Amino acid sequence: MKSILIRYADSQYADSYRNGNLYMSSLSTFRDFKKGLIKYEDVISGKATKEDIEKAKAFREMNQQDFQEGVSSQVPRECARKFLPHDFADALKFDVRFRLEAYDFCNLLCFFRVDCMDTKEKVLLDEDNIANIINSRGRSISAEQIRGMSPEEFYQLLDTFFPLNPQLSSSQVHVIHLPDSRMDSFGDMAVLIEDEEEFISRVIRAVRRQGGDVITGDIRYHQIQDRSNPEGLQMSHHVSLITSGDSGIFDMKELTKGCPDIIWYGCLDKYTIFENQKEWRVCWLPEEKNREAKILHVGCLDDIIELVPREKLRGRLMEMNPGYFPGYVSQPRMNFKGTMSYGQFRRKIERIDGKCRMIMEIG
Numbered sequence: 001m002k003s004i005l006i007r008y009a010d011s012q013y014a015d016s017y018r019n020g021n022l023y024m025s026s027l028s029t030f031r032d033f034k035k036g037l038i039k040y041e042d043v044i045s046g047k048a049t050k051e052d053i054e055k056a057k058a059f060r061e062m063n064q065q066d067f068q069e070g071v072s073s074q075v076p077r078e079c080a081r082k083f084l085p086h087d088f089a090d091a092l093k094f095d096v097r098f099r100l101e102a103y104d105f106c107n108l109l110c111f112f113r114v115d116c117m118d119t120k121e122k123v124l125l126d127e128d129n130i131a132n133i134i135n136s137r138g139r140s141i142s143a144e145q146i147r148g149m150s151p152e153e154f155y156q157l158l159d160t161f162f163p164l165n166p167q168l169s170s171s172q173v174h175v176i177h178l179p180d181s182r183m184d185s186f187g188d189m190a191v192l193i194e195d196e197e198e199f200i201s202r203v204i205r206a207v208r209r210q211g212g213d214v215i216t217g218d219i220r221y222h223q224i225q226d227r228s229n230p231e232g233l234q235m236s237h238h239v240s241l242i243t244s245g246d247s248g249i250f251d252m253k254e255l256t257k258g259c260p261d262i263i264w265y266g267c268l269d270k271y272t273i274f275e276n277q278k279e280w281r282v283c284w285l286p287e288e289k290n291r292e293a294k295i296l297h298v299g300c301l302d303d304i305i306e307l308v309p310r311e312k313l314r315g316r317l318m319e320m321n322p323g324y325f326p327g328y329v330s331q332p333r334m335n336f337k338g339t340m341s342y343g344q345f346r347r348k349i350e351r352i353d354g355k356c357r358m359i360m361e362i363g
Contacts (some may be wrong), residue, residue, distance in 0.1 A: 001118075001331055004194050004317065005111040005280055006179065008187035014307050017191050020202070020298040024107035024284060026291040027267060031069040066274060067242060068359060070103030071265050072350060073252065074224075079259040080360070083250075093238040093361040094224045095263075098252045102352035105289045106267050109282040109296075111193070112179050113218065115329040116321050118172045129178040129314065129326035134161050136315055158325055165323025175327035177278065178314055190313045192306040194320070199304060200337050203282055206298040207339060211287040215338035215345040217268050221275040224361070238363030252356040266346035268336065283338075285349065 009017065016023065080096045081089045117123075127143040134141050134157070146154065168174050193199050200216050207214040243249070256262055267283040286294055308316045318324070336342040 001329070001333070002116040002321075003196065003333070004114040004116075004192060004320070005196055005199070006114055006193075006313070007109075007111045007191040008183060008310070009189050009191055010187050011189040011307075011309075014189060017305060017307065018300065018302050020206075020301045022109055022203075022282075022296045022298060023293060024109045024282070024296055025293045026104055027069055027106045027108055027283075028104040028291045029293075030108065031067045066270065067240075068097065068099065068271060070099045070101075070267070071097045071269070071359065072100040072103070072346070072356065073098045073256055073265065074263040075256060075259045076261055079256075082258070083255055088362075091362045093363040097224075097265075097359040098250075098255060098356040099242070099359055100252065100349060101249065101355045101357070102289075102349050103267060104291045105285060105352070106349070107284045107286065107294050107296075108267070109284075111280045112183065113177075113278045113280045114179065114317060115177045115278070115331065116324055117175050117177075117329045117331055118169065119175070120172055123173060123175050124328040126178060126326040126328055128181060132181065132314060133318060133326065137161055162325040163323070168323045173327075174321075174324040175329055176317065176321050176324040177329040178317060178326050180276065184310055188310050190308045190310055192308060192316070193304060194306075195304045199301075202298040202301070203296065204337070204339055206296050207284055210296065212285050213339045213345060213348065214282065214284045215266075215268065215336055215340070215342050216282050217280065217336035217338075217342070218333050219274075219277070219279040219281060220269050220332075220334060221272045222263075222265070222269060223272050238361040240359065240361050242359045243357045248357055249355050250358065252350070252354045255356070255358075264346060266342060266349070268342060283345070285345070289352070 013023075074095045074097045077089075077092045077095055080092055084092075084096075125146075127146040131141050131143045131146055139161075146157070149157065164170065165174070203214060203216060268281060270279070282296075284294070284296060288294075306316075338345060340348070
Protein backbone atom coordinates (compact mmCIF):
# COMPACT_ATOMS: atom_id res chain seq x y z
CA MET A 1 0.00 0.00 0.00
CA LYS A 2 1.35 3.42 -1.00
CA SER A 3 0.66 6.45 1.17
CA ILE A 4 1.02 10.22 0.78
CA LEU A 5 0.88 12.61 3.74
CA ILE A 6 -1.01 15.86 3.26
CA ARG A 7 -1.44 18.85 5.52
CA TYR A 8 -3.72 21.82 4.89
CA ALA A 9 -2.22 25.22 5.61
CA ASP A 10 -2.54 28.87 4.66
CA SER A 11 -0.39 29.93 1.71
CA GLN A 12 1.16 32.70 3.82
CA TYR A 13 3.09 29.93 5.61
CA ALA A 14 4.39 28.32 2.41
CA ASP A 15 7.94 29.54 2.99
CA SER A 16 7.94 28.08 6.50
CA TYR A 17 7.24 24.63 5.09
CA ARG A 18 9.76 25.02 2.28
CA ASN A 19 12.42 26.06 4.79
CA GLY A 20 11.46 23.26 7.18
CA ASN A 21 10.38 25.45 10.10
CA LEU A 22 7.55 23.30 11.41
CA TYR A 23 5.13 25.03 13.79
CA MET A 24 3.91 22.50 16.34
CA SER A 25 1.06 23.21 18.76
CA SER A 26 0.77 21.81 22.27
CA LEU A 27 -1.50 18.79 22.57
CA SER A 28 -3.57 20.94 24.97
CA THR A 29 -4.92 22.95 22.00
CA PHE A 30 -6.40 19.76 20.52
CA ARG A 31 -8.72 19.43 23.49
CA ASP A 32 -9.62 23.13 23.76
CA PHE A 33 -13.32 23.35 22.93
CA LYS A 34 -13.19 27.15 22.75
CA LYS A 35 -10.95 26.88 19.69
CA GLY A 36 -12.73 27.83 16.47
CA LEU A 37 -15.80 29.23 18.25
CA ILE A 38 -17.29 32.64 17.52
CA LYS A 39 -18.75 34.74 20.33
CA TYR A 40 -22.51 35.29 20.16
CA GLU A 41 -22.07 39.06 20.58
CA ASP A 42 -19.71 39.13 17.56
CA VAL A 43 -22.41 37.50 15.42
CA ILE A 44 -25.09 39.92 16.63
CA SER A 45 -22.88 43.01 16.20
CA GLY A 46 -21.76 41.96 12.73
CA LYS A 47 -18.10 41.79 13.74
CA ALA A 48 -18.02 38.16 12.66
CA THR A 49 -18.32 37.98 8.87
CA LYS A 50 -20.29 35.37 6.96
CA GLU A 51 -16.96 33.79 6.03
CA ASP A 52 -15.97 33.62 9.72
CA ILE A 53 -19.25 31.90 10.59
CA GLU A 54 -18.94 29.37 7.76
CA LYS A 55 -15.36 28.59 8.76
CA ALA A 56 -16.38 28.07 12.40
CA LYS A 57 -19.23 25.79 11.29
CA ALA A 58 -16.87 23.75 9.10
CA PHE A 59 -14.38 23.50 11.98
CA ARG A 60 -17.10 22.20 14.30
CA GLU A 61 -18.28 19.65 11.73
CA MET A 62 -14.73 18.35 11.34
CA ASN A 63 -14.94 17.27 14.99
CA GLN A 64 -11.24 17.94 15.57
CA GLN A 65 -11.39 18.83 19.25
CA ASP A 66 -11.24 15.80 21.54
CA PHE A 67 -11.31 16.16 25.33
CA GLN A 68 -9.89 12.62 25.52
CA GLU A 69 -6.58 13.63 23.91
CA GLY A 70 -3.87 12.45 26.29
CA VAL A 71 -5.73 9.43 27.64
CA SER A 72 -3.04 7.13 29.00
CA SER A 73 -4.91 4.20 30.49
CA GLN A 74 -8.29 2.49 30.49
CA VAL A 75 -9.34 0.29 33.42
CA PRO A 76 -12.30 -2.11 33.72
CA ARG A 77 -15.48 -0.63 35.10
CA GLU A 78 -15.40 -3.02 38.05
CA CYS A 79 -12.01 -1.63 39.10
CA ALA A 80 -13.58 1.81 39.52
CA ARG A 81 -15.36 0.58 42.66
CA LYS A 82 -12.02 0.90 44.43
CA PHE A 83 -11.86 4.67 44.03
CA LEU A 84 -15.45 5.82 43.31
CA PRO A 85 -18.51 5.88 45.59
CA HIS A 86 -20.51 2.66 45.15
CA ASP A 87 -23.68 4.35 43.82
CA PHE A 88 -21.67 6.38 41.35
CA ALA A 89 -19.71 3.36 40.13
CA ASP A 90 -22.98 1.50 39.48
CA ALA A 91 -23.98 4.21 36.98
CA LEU A 92 -20.85 3.79 34.84
CA LYS A 93 -21.52 2.71 31.26
CA PHE A 94 -18.01 1.80 30.08
CA ASP A 95 -14.45 1.45 31.30
CA VAL A 96 -12.91 4.45 33.06
CA ARG A 97 -10.04 6.34 31.43
CA PHE A 98 -7.25 8.43 32.92
CA ARG A 99 -6.02 11.48 30.99
CA LEU A 100 -2.44 12.47 31.82
CA GLU A 101 -1.82 16.19 32.28
CA ALA A 102 1.81 15.74 31.15
CA TYR A 103 0.66 15.09 27.58
CA ASP A 104 0.11 18.85 27.35
CA PHE A 105 3.92 19.08 27.15
CA CYS A 106 3.83 17.24 23.81
CA ASN A 107 3.85 19.25 20.59
CA LEU A 108 2.04 17.84 17.57
CA LEU A 109 2.06 18.13 13.79
CA CYS A 110 -0.86 16.30 12.16
CA PHE A 111 -1.41 15.04 8.61
CA PHE A 112 -4.15 13.25 6.68
CA ARG A 113 -2.89 9.99 5.16
CA VAL A 114 -3.87 9.39 1.53
CA ASP A 115 -3.69 5.63 0.94
CA CYS A 116 -3.57 3.87 -2.42
CA MET A 117 -4.54 0.20 -2.29
CA ASP A 118 -4.60 -2.64 -4.84
CA THR A 119 -7.06 -5.39 -3.95
CA LYS A 120 -9.29 -8.14 -5.29
CA GLU A 121 -11.82 -7.53 -2.52
CA LYS A 122 -14.94 -5.38 -2.75
CA VAL A 123 -14.38 -1.74 -1.84
CA LEU A 124 -16.61 1.02 -0.55
CA LEU A 125 -16.91 3.80 -3.14
CA ASP A 126 -16.41 7.48 -2.34
CA GLU A 127 -19.17 8.89 -4.55
CA ASP A 128 -18.59 12.44 -3.27
CA ASN A 129 -14.99 12.55 -4.45
CA ILE A 130 -15.79 10.61 -7.63
CA ALA A 131 -18.31 13.35 -8.49
CA ASN A 132 -15.77 16.02 -7.49
CA ILE A 133 -13.15 14.64 -9.88
CA ILE A 134 -15.62 14.17 -12.74
CA ASN A 135 -16.95 17.72 -12.32
CA SER A 136 -13.38 19.07 -12.46
CA ARG A 137 -13.04 17.31 -15.83
CA GLY A 138 -15.97 19.03 -17.47
CA ARG A 139 -19.05 16.95 -16.75
CA SER A 140 -21.70 17.96 -14.26
CA ILE A 141 -22.79 15.11 -11.98
CA SER A 142 -23.73 14.69 -8.33
CA ALA A 143 -22.89 11.99 -5.79
CA GLU A 144 -26.61 11.18 -5.59
CA GLN A 145 -26.76 10.55 -9.33
CA ILE A 146 -23.79 8.20 -9.07
CA ARG A 147 -25.44 6.28 -6.22
CA GLY A 148 -28.53 5.82 -8.37
CA MET A 149 -26.68 4.34 -11.35
CA SER A 150 -26.91 0.74 -12.46
CA PRO A 151 -23.64 -1.27 -12.32
CA GLU A 152 -23.35 -1.01 -16.12
CA GLU A 153 -23.74 2.78 -16.07
CA PHE A 154 -21.26 3.13 -13.25
CA TYR A 155 -18.55 1.01 -14.89
CA GLN A 156 -18.98 3.00 -18.10
CA LEU A 157 -18.49 6.17 -16.08
CA LEU A 158 -15.31 4.77 -14.53
CA ASP A 159 -13.97 3.75 -17.95
CA THR A 160 -14.55 7.29 -19.23
CA PHE A 161 -13.09 9.31 -16.35
CA PHE A 162 -10.77 6.83 -14.62
CA PRO A 163 -9.19 4.85 -17.47
CA LEU A 164 -7.14 1.75 -16.79
CA ASN A 165 -3.40 2.09 -16.30
CA PRO A 166 -1.61 -0.68 -18.28
CA GLN A 167 1.14 -0.70 -15.68
CA LEU A 168 -1.35 -1.83 -13.02
CA SER A 169 -2.76 -5.33 -12.66
CA SER A 170 -6.04 -5.79 -14.55
CA SER A 171 -7.13 -8.47 -12.05
CA GLN A 172 -7.28 -5.98 -9.17
CA VAL A 173 -9.15 -2.80 -8.35
CA HIS A 174 -7.04 0.25 -7.54
CA VAL A 175 -8.43 2.61 -4.91
CA ILE A 176 -7.23 5.96 -3.58
CA HIS A 177 -8.63 7.33 -0.30
CA LEU A 178 -8.96 11.09 -0.88
CA PRO A 179 -9.61 13.62 1.91
CA ASP A 180 -13.15 14.59 2.83
CA SER A 181 -14.24 17.89 1.22
CA ARG A 182 -14.94 19.33 4.70
CA MET A 183 -11.19 19.54 5.24
CA ASP A 184 -10.95 22.16 2.49
CA SER A 185 -11.87 24.94 4.91
CA PHE A 186 -8.59 24.60 6.82
CA GLY A 187 -6.24 26.37 4.47
CA ASP A 188 -5.93 27.41 0.85
CA MET A 189 -2.84 25.26 0.30
CA ALA A 190 -1.93 21.62 0.81
CA VAL A 191 1.52 20.33 1.73
CA LEU A 192 2.19 16.93 0.11
CA ILE A 193 4.86 14.57 1.41
CA GLU A 194 5.36 11.50 -0.75
CA ASP A 195 8.69 10.43 0.76
CA GLU A 196 7.48 9.66 4.27
CA GLU A 197 10.66 7.81 5.29
CA GLU A 198 12.94 10.73 4.41
CA PHE A 199 10.65 13.18 6.21
CA ILE A 200 10.75 11.03 9.36
CA SER A 201 14.55 10.84 9.18
CA ARG A 202 14.83 14.62 9.04
CA VAL A 203 12.38 15.05 11.92
CA ILE A 204 14.35 12.62 14.10
CA ARG A 205 17.66 14.34 13.31
CA ALA A 206 16.12 17.73 14.13
CA VAL A 207 14.80 16.53 17.50
CA ARG A 208 18.21 15.12 18.39
CA ARG A 209 19.68 18.56 17.67
CA GLN A 210 17.04 20.56 19.53
CA GLY A 211 16.53 18.12 22.40
CA GLY A 212 13.83 15.82 23.71
CA ASP A 213 12.27 12.78 22.08
CA VAL A 214 9.86 12.17 19.22
CA ILE A 215 7.55 9.44 17.93
CA THR A 216 5.83 9.43 14.53
CA GLY A 217 3.19 7.21 12.99
CA ASP A 218 -0.43 6.43 12.24
CA ILE A 219 -3.11 7.00 14.82
CA ARG A 220 -4.54 3.76 16.23
CA TYR A 221 -8.33 3.95 16.66
CA HIS A 222 -10.06 2.09 19.51
CA GLN A 223 -13.55 1.33 20.72
CA ILE A 224 -14.45 2.46 24.24
CA GLN A 225 -15.02 -0.77 26.13
CA ASP A 226 -17.08 -2.21 28.92
CA ARG A 227 -15.40 -5.55 29.50
CA SER A 228 -17.77 -6.54 32.31
CA ASN A 229 -20.77 -6.13 30.00
CA PRO A 230 -19.76 -6.09 26.29
CA GLU A 231 -23.39 -5.69 25.22
CA GLY A 232 -23.36 -2.32 26.96
CA LEU A 233 -21.50 -0.93 23.96
CA GLN A 234 -24.80 -0.92 22.11
CA MET A 235 -26.36 1.47 24.63
CA SER A 236 -26.17 5.01 23.29
CA HIS A 237 -27.76 7.03 26.11
CA HIS A 238 -25.04 8.34 28.38
CA VAL A 239 -23.23 11.51 29.44
CA SER A 240 -19.45 11.87 29.32
CA LEU A 241 -17.85 13.43 32.40
CA ILE A 242 -14.31 14.58 33.17
CA THR A 243 -13.06 15.68 36.57
CA SER A 244 -12.14 19.37 36.73
CA GLY A 245 -10.41 21.86 38.97
CA ASP A 246 -7.57 21.17 41.38
CA SER A 247 -9.66 18.60 43.23
CA GLY A 248 -10.14 16.69 39.98
CA ILE A 249 -6.46 15.83 39.56
CA PHE A 250 -5.29 12.44 40.82
CA ASP A 251 -2.22 10.23 40.92
CA MET A 252 -2.63 7.69 38.11
CA LYS A 253 -0.34 5.11 39.71
CA GLU A 254 -2.41 5.16 42.89
CA LEU A 255 -5.67 4.80 40.97
CA THR A 256 -4.44 1.91 38.82
CA LYS A 257 -2.61 0.06 41.61
CA GLY A 258 -3.81 -3.53 41.65
CA CYS A 259 -6.18 -3.04 38.70
CA PRO A 260 -6.10 -5.99 36.25
CA ASP A 261 -6.34 -5.80 32.46
CA ILE A 262 -5.29 -2.17 32.06
CA ILE A 263 -5.15 -0.94 28.45
CA TRP A 264 -2.35 1.59 27.91
CA TYR A 265 -2.66 4.44 25.41
CA GLY A 266 -0.61 7.41 24.22
CA CYS A 267 -0.53 10.36 21.84
CA LEU A 268 -0.93 8.01 18.83
CA ASP A 269 -4.19 6.54 20.14
CA LYS A 270 -7.72 7.90 19.69
CA TYR A 271 -11.26 6.56 19.72
CA THR A 272 -13.17 5.34 16.67
CA ILE A 273 -15.36 8.43 16.44
CA PHE A 274 -12.33 10.09 14.77
CA GLU A 275 -11.22 7.23 12.50
CA ASN A 276 -12.42 8.98 9.31
CA GLN A 277 -9.54 11.46 9.81
CA LYS A 278 -6.90 8.80 8.92
CA GLU A 279 -4.43 10.80 10.93
CA TRP A 280 -0.62 10.55 10.94
CA ARG A 281 1.31 12.49 13.58
CA VAL A 282 4.64 13.81 14.65
CA CYS A 283 4.68 13.93 18.49
CA TRP A 284 7.60 15.81 20.02
CA LEU A 285 8.34 15.94 23.74
CA PRO A 286 10.90 18.78 24.09
CA GLU A 287 13.29 19.12 27.02
CA GLU A 288 11.42 22.29 28.02
CA LYS A 289 8.16 21.23 29.67
CA ASN A 290 5.38 23.77 29.03
CA ARG A 291 2.23 24.24 26.96
CA GLU A 292 3.75 26.67 24.45
CA ALA A 293 3.81 26.07 20.69
CA LYS A 294 7.28 25.34 19.34
CA ILE A 295 9.07 25.30 16.00
CA LEU A 296 11.02 22.25 14.92
CA HIS A 297 13.76 23.21 12.44
CA VAL A 298 14.21 20.23 10.10
CA GLY A 299 16.04 22.06 7.31
CA CYS A 300 14.99 22.80 3.73
CA LEU A 301 12.20 20.48 2.53
CA ASP A 302 11.95 21.72 -1.06
CA ASP A 303 13.24 18.41 -2.37
CA ILE A 304 10.63 16.20 -0.67
CA ILE A 305 7.47 18.31 -0.41
CA GLU A 306 5.06 19.76 -2.94
CA LEU A 307 2.80 22.73 -2.29
CA VAL A 308 -0.52 22.51 -4.13
CA PRO A 309 -3.42 25.01 -4.18
CA ARG A 310 -6.37 23.53 -2.31
CA GLU A 311 -8.67 23.55 -5.33
CA LYS A 312 -6.14 21.52 -7.33
CA LEU A 313 -5.30 18.99 -4.62
CA ARG A 314 -7.53 16.10 -5.69
CA GLY A 315 -6.61 16.52 -9.32
CA ARG A 316 -2.93 16.44 -8.41
CA LEU A 317 -3.37 13.30 -6.30
CA MET A 318 -5.12 11.61 -9.23
CA GLU A 319 -2.29 12.65 -11.57
CA MET A 320 0.20 11.09 -9.19
CA ASN A 321 -1.79 7.84 -9.14
CA PRO A 322 -3.17 7.14 -12.65
CA GLY A 323 -5.57 4.22 -12.87
CA TYR A 324 -6.92 4.65 -9.31
CA PHE A 325 -10.45 5.78 -8.42
CA PRO A 326 -11.77 7.29 -5.15
CA GLY A 327 -12.86 4.83 -2.48
CA TYR A 328 -12.31 4.04 1.19
CA VAL A 329 -9.19 2.28 2.45
CA SER A 330 -9.29 1.00 6.03
CA GLN A 331 -6.19 -1.20 5.91
CA PRO A 332 -4.03 -0.37 8.98
CA ARG A 333 -0.27 0.16 8.87
CA MET A 334 0.65 0.72 12.54
CA ASN A 335 4.31 1.55 12.01
CA PHE A 336 5.91 3.87 14.59
CA LYS A 337 9.35 5.47 14.30
CA GLY A 338 11.21 7.93 16.47
CA THR A 339 14.09 8.44 18.88
CA MET A 340 12.67 5.57 20.97
CA SER A 341 9.88 2.99 20.75
CA TYR A 342 6.26 4.04 21.23
CA GLY A 343 6.10 2.14 24.53
CA GLN A 344 9.20 3.93 25.83
CA PHE A 345 7.78 7.29 24.71
CA ARG A 346 4.52 6.64 26.60
CA ARG A 347 6.32 5.53 29.75
CA LYS A 348 8.58 8.60 29.68
CA ILE A 349 5.51 10.86 29.77
CA GLU A 350 3.85 8.76 32.48
CA ARG A 351 6.93 9.24 34.68
CA ILE A 352 6.88 13.06 34.48
CA ASP A 353 4.48 13.48 37.41
CA GLY A 354 1.65 10.96 36.96
CA LYS A 355 -1.06 13.60 37.45
CA CYS A 356 -4.28 12.73 35.66
CA ARG A 357 -7.99 13.41 35.32
CA MET A 358 -10.71 10.78 35.18
CA ILE A 359 -13.06 10.41 32.21
CA MET A 360 -16.20 8.31 32.47
CA GLU A 361 -19.65 7.78 30.93
CA ILE A 362 -22.71 7.87 33.18
CA GLY A 363 -26.06 6.49 32.06
